[in-house]
Amino acid sequence: MSQQYFNDSDVINSVLDFNHAGETGATPFIVAYGIDKNFLYGCGISITSILLANPSLAFEFHVFTDFFSEDDRARFDALAKQYSTRIVVSLIDCEKLKSLPSTKNWTYATYFRFIIADHFAGKADKVLYLDADIACQGSIQELADLQFSENEIAAVVVEGESAWWQKRAVSLDTPGLEKGYFNAGFLLINIPQWAKEGVSVNAINMLRDPAVVSKITHLDQDVLNMLLVGKTRFVDKKFNTQFSINYELKAQAVNPVNDATVFIHYIGPTKPWHVWATYPVSRAFLNARQHSPWRDAALLSPGNANQWRYAAKHYFKQKKYLAGVVGYLTYFMHKVK
Known part of the structure; x- marks a missing residue:
C-alpha cells in the first residue's frame, strides 16, 4: 500500500516546464533538487556539470523551489535549450513545512526531498536527489544502471568514519548506525519502496515528536538514517565526496577529491559560487559555469x-x-x- 505525506495539489503552486529534449526514445534518468533562492545559482551549475560529464545519457531534471525570478526563468530555459534537455521547475508552498524544526544552517527547504519522493510515487522507479552544492566530474552510468533489490529503499554514501557512526548510533539510540551513517545530500531513491514503507509519512511524524527532536542534530538526515537502517545500499564515496572549502584555511588540509571522484559535495558555508572560493577544488564547478548560461553572472560577494x-x-x-x-x-x- 503506497503512502505519501505530501500531495502535489497541496504543496505545488505552479510548474514551469523547459522542455528542449526532443524525441530520443530513451527513458531519461531523473535528477531532482530541492532548494531555496540561495542555491539557484549552484543548482544551475550542478545541472550543467552533470550534462557536461555525461553527454551520452538522457536526463530529466526537476527543481523544487519556493522562489524563481524572471532571470532564473531565462537562464534555466537557456540551459535546457543549450543541452537539449528538459528542466521542470515546481514552485512550492512551504506553509506545511514551517512548523518543522529548522536551524541557521538547515532551513525548511531541507524537507523538499520528502516532497520530491512523494511527487514521483507512481511516476518513476528511481530518482537521484542531489543537494545543489554538488558538482559532477565523471560518469553516472553506474547509477543509471543500478537495480535495487526488493527491500532497498535508497542507495547512499557514508559520511565520516566508524567513530562518527558509533557516536550517531548512541546519540540517536539506533545501534544499526554503527555499520554506517549516510549523508542525505545524495540519495538514489527507490521510489516504489519509499512509498510502500511510507518513509515521508514516518519521517514527518518523527520530526513532530519532541522526544525525537531532542535527539537529532542533523534534522531530516538523522531521521532518515534512523528510519532506513538495514534498508539502504552503500555505494562508493566517489558519488558523494565531501569537502568544505573552509578546510583550505587549515595548515594541512587533506583534500579527498581526485580523478576518480564523480560528485564533489561542497559542504560548509563557503560555496564554489562565492568570490572568495578560488581554489583548485572549485575547478569542476567553475568549469561548468563557463559552459552554462551563468558564465556572465558574477560570483557572489x-x-x-x-x-x-x-x-x-x-x-x-x-x-x-x-x-x-x-x-x-x-x-x-x-x-x-
Missing part, C-alpha cells in the same frame, strides 16, 4: 557578517591582503550594527 568573516580569512590565505583587511573591516561593521 559576501552578504552577511559570517560570510565577510570567512571571505577575509580566505583572502589572507590567498595573500590578497588588502581584500582581507577590507573584509575584516566590513565584518566588524556588520557586527556593530
Whole structure:
C-alpha cells in the first residue's frame, strides 16, 4: 500500500516546464533538487556539470523551489535549450513545512526531498536527489544502471568514519548506525519502496515528536538514517565526496577529491559560487559555469557578517591582503550594527 505525506495539489503552486529534449526514445534518468533562492545559482551549475560529464545519457531534471525570478526563468530555459534537455521547475508552498524544526544552517527547504519522493510515487522507479552544492566530474552510468533489490529503499554514501557512526548510533539510540551513517545530500531513491514503507509519512511524524527532536542534530538526515537502517545500499564515496572549502584555511588540509571522484559535495558555508572560493577544488564547478548560461553572472560577494568573516580569512590565505583587511573591516561593521 503506497503512502505519501505530501500531495502535489497541496504543496505545488505552479510548474514551469523547459522542455528542449526532443524525441530520443530513451527513458531519461531523473535528477531532482530541492532548494531555496540561495542555491539557484549552484543548482544551475550542478545541472550543467552533470550534462557536461555525461553527454551520452538522457536526463530529466526537476527543481523544487519556493522562489524563481524572471532571470532564473531565462537562464534555466537557456540551459535546457543549450543541452537539449528538459528542466521542470515546481514552485512550492512551504506553509506545511514551517512548523518543522529548522536551524541557521538547515532551513525548511531541507524537507523538499520528502516532497520530491512523494511527487514521483507512481511516476518513476528511481530518482537521484542531489543537494545543489554538488558538482559532477565523471560518469553516472553506474547509477543509471543500478537495480535495487526488493527491500532497498535508497542507495547512499557514508559520511565520516566508524567513530562518527558509533557516536550517531548512541546519540540517536539506533545501534544499526554503527555499520554506517549516510549523508542525505545524495540519495538514489527507490521510489516504489519509499512509498510502500511510507518513509515521508514516518519521517514527518518523527520530526513532530519532541522526544525525537531532542535527539537529532542533523534534522531530516538523522531521521532518515534512523528510519532506513538495514534498508539502504552503500555505494562508493566517489558519488558523494565531501569537502568544505573552509578546510583550505587549515595548515594541512587533506583534500579527498581526485580523478576518480564523480560528485564533489561542497559542504560548509563557503560555496564554489562565492568570490572568495578560488581554489583548485572549485575547478569542476567553475568549469561548468563557463559552459552554462551563468558564465556572465558574477560570483557572489559576501552578504552577511559570517560570510565577510570567512571571505577575509580566505583572502589572507590567498595573500590578497588588502581584500582581507577590507573584509575584516566590513565584518566588524556588520557586527556593530
